Amino acid sequence: MKVIQRLLTQLPQGIVLTGKENTRPFECDGLSVYRQKPLAVVLTENIAQIKQVLKICKDNNTPVVTRGAGTGLAGGAMPLKNSVVLGLSKLNQVKSIDVKNRLAVVDPGVRNIAISEAVTQHGLYYAPDPSSQIACTIGGNVAENSGGVHCLKYGLTVHNVEAIKMLTIDGEELILSRQDDGLGLLALMNGSEGLLGIIIEITVKLTPTPILARVVMAGFDSVRECANVVADIIKAGIIPAGLEMMDSFAMEAAEGFAQVGYPLDAKALLLCELDGTQTQVQAELDSVLKILSDASTVKVSESEEERLNFWKGRKSAFPAVGRLSPDYYCMDGTIPRRHLADMLEKINELSQKYQLRVANVFHAGDGNLHPLILYDANIEGELEKVEEFGTEILKLSVDMGGTITGEHGVGVEKLNAMCHQFNAKELAIFHKIKAVFDPKSLLNPGKAVPELHRCAELGAMHVHHGKLPHPELERF
Amino acid sequence: MPDRINQLQQLIKDANNLHINSEWLAHAGVIEYFPEELVITIKAGTKISNIQTELAKHNQMLPFFIKTADMSIGAAYAQGAQDLSDCVLGVKIIDGTGAYLNFGGQVMKNVSGYDVARLLSGSKGKLAVITQISFKVMPISYMTQLSAPIKRATTSQLHQHIEQKLKQVFDPRGIFN
Amino acid sequence: MQTIDIQNLKANDIIRKCVHCGFCLATCPTYQLLGDELDSPRGRIYLIKSALENHHFSKKSIIHLDRCLTCRSCETTCPSGVEYGQLIDIGREFIEQKRPLWQKVYRYFVRQFLTTPILFNTIGLIFRHSKIKGKPIKPIVKIGKVLLLGGCVQPVLAPNINHSIKNILAKLGYETVETPQKQCCGAVDQHLSAGHDALAKIKRNIDTWLKIEVEVIISSASGCGLMVKDYASMFKVSDPYYQKAQLIVNKTKDIAEFLADQDLSQLNLEKIDISYHEPCTLQHGQQLGGLVDSILSSLGYQQTPVVDSHLCCGSAGTYSIFHPKLSQKLRVNKLKHLQASNPQMIVTANIGCLMHLQKQAKIPVKHWVELLDNQA
Numbered sequence A: 001m002k003v004i005q006r007l008l009t010q011l012p013q014g015i016v017l018t019g020k021e022n023t024r025p026f027e028c029d030g031l032s033v034y035r036q037k038p039l040a041v042v043l044t045e046n047i048a049q050i051k052q053v054l055k056i057c058k059d060n061n062t063p064v065v066t067r068g069a070g071t072g073l074a075g076g077a078m079p080l081k082n083s084v085v086l087g088l089s090k091l092n093q094v095k096s097i098d099v100k101n102r103l104a105v106v107d108p109g110v111r112n113i114a115i116s117e118a119v120t121q122h123g124l125y126y127a128p129d130p131s132s133q134i135a136c137t138i139g140g141n142v143a144e145n146s147g148g149v150h151c152l153k154y155g156l157t158v159h160n161v162e163a164i165k166m167l168t169i170d171g172e173e174l175i176l177s178r179q180d181d182g183l184g185l186l187a188l189m190n191g192s193e194g195l196l197g198i199i200i201e202i203t204v205k206l207t208p209t210p211i212l213a214r215v216v217m218a219g220f221d222s223v224r225e226c227a228n229v230v231a232d233i234i235k236a237g238i239i240p241a242g243l244e245m246m247d248s249f250a251m252e253a254a255e256g257f258a259q260v261g262y263p264l265d266a267k268a269l270l271l272c273e274l275d276g277t278q279t280q281v282q283a284e285l286d287s288v289l290k291i292l293s294d295a296s297t298v299k300v301s302e303s304e305e306e307r308l309n310f311w312k313g314r315k316s317a318f319p320a321v322g323r324l325s326p327d328y329y330c331m332d333g334t335i336p337r338r339h340l341a342d343m344l345e346k347i348n349e350l351s352q353k354y355q356l357r358v359a360n361v362f363h364a365g366d367g368n369l370h371p372l373i374l375y376d377a378n379i380e381g382e383l384e385k386v387e388e389f390g391t392e393i394l395k396l397s398v399d400m401g402g403t404i405t406g407e408h409g410v411g412v413e414k415l416n417a418m419c420h421q422f423n424a425k426e427l428a429i430f431h432k433i434k435a436v437f438d439p440k441s442l443l444n445p446g447k448a449v450p451e452l453h454r455c456a457e458l459g460a461m462h463v464h465h466g467k468l469p470h471p472e473l474e475r476f
Numbered sequence B: 001m002p003d004r005i006n007q008l009q010q011l012i013k014d015a016n017n018l019h020i021n022s023e024w025l026a027h028a029g030v031i032e033y034f035p036e037e038l039v040i041t042i043k044a045g046t047k048i049s050n051i052q053t054e055l056a057k058h059n060q061m062l063p064f065f066i067k068t069a070d071m072s073i074g075a076a077y078a079q080g081a082q083d084l085s086d087c088v089l090g091v092k093i094i095d096g097t098g099a100y101l102n103f104g105g106q107v108m109k110n111v112s113g114y115d116v117a118r119l120l121s122g123s124k125g126k127l128a129v130i131t132q133i134s135f136k137v138m139p140i141s142y143m144t145q146l147s148a149p150i151k152r153a154t155t156s157q158l159h160q161h162i163e164q165k166l167k168q169v170f171d172p173r174g175i176f177n
Numbered sequence C: 001m002q003t004i005d006i007q008n009l010k011a012n013d014i015i016r017k018c019v020h021c022g023f024c025l026a027t028c029p030t031y032q033l034l035g036d037e038l039d040s041p042r043g044r045i046y047l048i049k050s051a052l053e054n055h056h057f058s059k060k061s062i063i064h065l066d067r068c069l070t071c072r073s074c075e076t077t078c079p080s081g082v083e084y085g086q087l088i089d090i091g092r093e094f095i096e097q098k099r100p101l102w103q104k105v106y107r108y109f110v111r112q113f114l115t116t117p118i119l120f121n122t123i124g125l126i127f128r129h130s131k132i133k134g135k136p137i138k139p140i141v142k143i144g145k146v147l148l149l150g151g152c153v154q155p156v157l158a159p160n161i162n163h164s165i166k167n168i169l170a171k172l173g174y175e176t177v178e179t180p181q182k183q184c185c186g187a188v189d190q191h192l193s194a195g196h197d198a199l200a201k202i203k204r205n206i207d208t209w210l211k212i213e214v215e216v217i218i219s220s221a222s223g224c225g226l227m228v229k230d231y232a233s234m235f236k237v238s239d240p241y242y243q244k245a246q247l248i249v250n251k252t253k254d255i256a257e258f259l260a261d262q263d264l265s266q267l268n269l270e271k272i273d274i275s276y277h278e279p280c281t282l283q284h285g286q287q288l289g290g291l292v293d294s295i296l297s298s299l300g301y302q303q304t305p306v307v308d309s310h311l312c313c314g315s316a317g318t319y320s321i322f323h324p325k326l327s328q329k330l331r332v333n334k335l336k337h338l339q340a341s342n343p344q345m346i347v348t349a350n351i352g353c354l355m356h357l358q359k360q361a362k363i364p365v366k367h368w369v370e371l372l373d374n375q376a
């Protein structure tokens, strides 16, 4: 292969991985049922090397798949056939901190939590906190516009990025800032899933650490009651710093790892964080406790240690589910909050229909659901059943006025569901936007936006069989 | 599909040169407002002051800097500002071919497809006709003093080139001026 | 995670538990230094999975398994409960056949040197860290008797550690018996994939120790303690040694566990500013993180939290011999964080860490129990 040869000769020894054996561990991201080995993996150490990789790939018409930490849950960083994986994990320096203006300039491979760790001495932190924050990279966060537990009050990644430097497929540098007069190009890059350019430097906004933060942990006898309380809190004019729900299944798994002391006999758990000054927190706490009068158990964190512990369980809930089942399929639909209770009941019905267990753990305040469908990938046919189940949930989300993905992105996983949310003309606009940046379609091609013929075939199949086929990954 | 939208689509299909403003748009009013969802959906020709009156009834407000409440929300969106863009959840537009398109929605988080709803904020009426916008709103008690955001014209040639190309995506016939 | 036809059932179970979330990347010392998935826990699990699934496995991958420190930081992090430590042992055993001959020979000699007392004791004296300080004390009242494990290298390199422990125990009313045979617990062999030799040593240890009538077996080197606590898992349940090993395991405690339940107010403390390095074998292996810290602070030692205290110092058994560069880097980082608060002394809980850190530290490095037996 010409590409491999050029990579090997033009880049330093040791950063280019080739051959099945050493590229196989890169064949998937956090969604490991979808796999594809790349031609090569390059773990670049600086911008010049990234440019070189882009040039070599462009010259040879070879697709490039950018990879941060590979924690994505939609197959965004899954390699494509005959592609080169551009790994950015070695670029992990916090370059500068501007305390006065509350900004930090960081490399794309810096882990989300490492930013907060680097600025904590100045009484600051980086607010968006995906549950994967200990491992995922800021570049990946921008590429997915990641959310987190604290995004209800402090915004998503797009709200907390001041500027980025990116490389186009031609290797040209482009700086995009919130202050640019004109089109919202910076916002466009947020959530672009590696299809428009390589993000090589990020200026993030920092938030002052609140004087006080406390978490209320409430157990409920029914999921519906818990979901209604979520709406009631917002209706009361309170914007909690975080508002999260878990059902009993998710609680059991999280407790198994973190030993938090969750009320395991409850059907649903609410975690509500209030932050600000002492008086603000007390006032909000009083109102919230009133709203929680029907809860079966209520506990308020009494120390910073306890508060972090309450969150530790929540934040590790996805992988902790690995204790209950060898595999899970994580959905990410977002719906208007008022439909939460109905949606959860529908999911429960579907769970019975498909005879597959579901653990729910999600950003209730944002209406962003994460039903985890538990299954066993070693059993033949089970994945297909799960995909069908998942598609039903996503369609329900769209029908309720919501969206198929709130924060995890489309990747390869939700391509079919995209056909349900967008019509052909809207999808065509997406393809044209990509062509503006990447006319030869070399950056993560085939991901995030389905080809029009795929949707057409899907539509036709709908009519003929009344059910969806499984995604055919090899088609890219 | 509402009548006015049909009319607008036809007008656009027939036009060779259009300057969009709220009088021409003639499309105003609140479409949906869910105070407990913190979301309001408005037709683009609606005056900001009217939106403010509506929100104030529920102790809520548009959480971005407003220079003059006398202009339409569509105009403010088209001029663009970072804090306004932050609150945009979704838009419906008619592009230069007359196609009526929907991007984003009424929910707080949405990463399906590219973020066209925020891309077009700042498009100065040159890419498409914005017919309706959904915003995230906030309780008044959570808002602090808002100040005018800084804006800077870009000098990068590449940047300008990309903006040009994006105009062609939405307005291939070059009718919006 | 999905697996395809893995014959080793234990390995299969462990791999299936991994959901490929990547959390463990964040706390793995080698991934932190190298930024390569292949040098991360998740990557190594994948390499082992591939090997066991009968894919090609060559010396290209051995290096990545070798680079693993077996610090088990990944296990502490893993929300899914993946028993990485057990998997890497299986993986290493499996790939041992692929190792080039020269490496096999080199590793054999290092192993023999460290675990053969006659060889090590003579040469070890040259590297001796510290001598015994003060006189031994005899218990006045006797409330119990304990067996104190010698460890294979510690008595030669830093005899004062067990000397201090004997004195402390004496003051608390315990008589100490020391292991008659100064013999390795088996850890060195085990980590160099010489399971057979390890097993021979383990059986001999079990037989000898069972003959001594004590309620508690105390280890002062957290590395050895961890190995001994793992004895039972080395045998099949049907093996007669399984029961015997279980008896030993139930009795074994790290010195910190033993002292945590005791009234330490009568001890003569050395008053000095310290910084404590928690060995991986204590926090990740024995899952006793924070215990020594709490004992020390209850005794009045003030400490500022050490940055990245979950990361390995680079000693990791024989690691510093086989991977000097990585080991060095980890030590430099570790010492920087340990000395950030300008302490006068670093204390730790494992002889390996102690010797390794001392090589570059400007201030003395000691076992924390030595603080509790002040001879001045």
Ligand SMILES: Cc1cc2nc3c(=O)[nH]c(=O)nc-3n(C[C@H](O)[C@H](O)[C@H](O)COP(=O)(O)OP(=O)(O)OC[C@H]3O[C@@H](n4cnc5c(N)ncnc54)[C@H](O)[C@@H]3O)c2cc1C
Binding pocket: A029, A030, A065, A066, A067, A068, A069, A070, A071, A072, A073, A075, A076, A077, A088, A108, A129, A130, A131, A132, A135, A136, A137, A138, A139, A140, A141, A142, A143, A144, A145, A146, A147, A148, A149, A193, A194, A195, A197, A198, A199, A200, A318, A319, A407, A408, A444, C020, C021, C022
């Ligand atoms: C247990 C678990 C919990 C999670 N919780 C959350 C959560 O609460 N909220 C949330 O939003 N997500 C969550 N995620 C999903 C995931 O962690 C995020 O999507 C994260 O942002 C991915 O970062 P990464 O560095 O791992 O990116 P990768 O997975 O490596 O890549 C993700 C995508 O971004 C692209 N990309 C990566 N870096 C760049 C770059 N520098 N330039 C251009 N494109 C790039 C890739 O091509 C790919 O399409 C979770 C995942 C797991 C496994």
Ligand code: SF4
Binding pocket: A319, A322, C017, C018, C019, C020, C021, C022, C023, C024, C025, C041, C042, C045, C074, C077, C078, C079, C080, C081, C082
């Ligand atoms: S943290 Fe556990 S489940 Fe997640 S990748 Fe690592 S070993 Fe696997």
Ligand code: SF4
Binding pocket: C027, C028, C029, C030, C031, C040, C041, C044, C067, C068, C069, C070, C071, C072, C073, C074, C075, C084
């Ligand atoms: S044992 Fe330590 S070095 Fe080995 S994979 Fe786990 S964390 Fe990394």
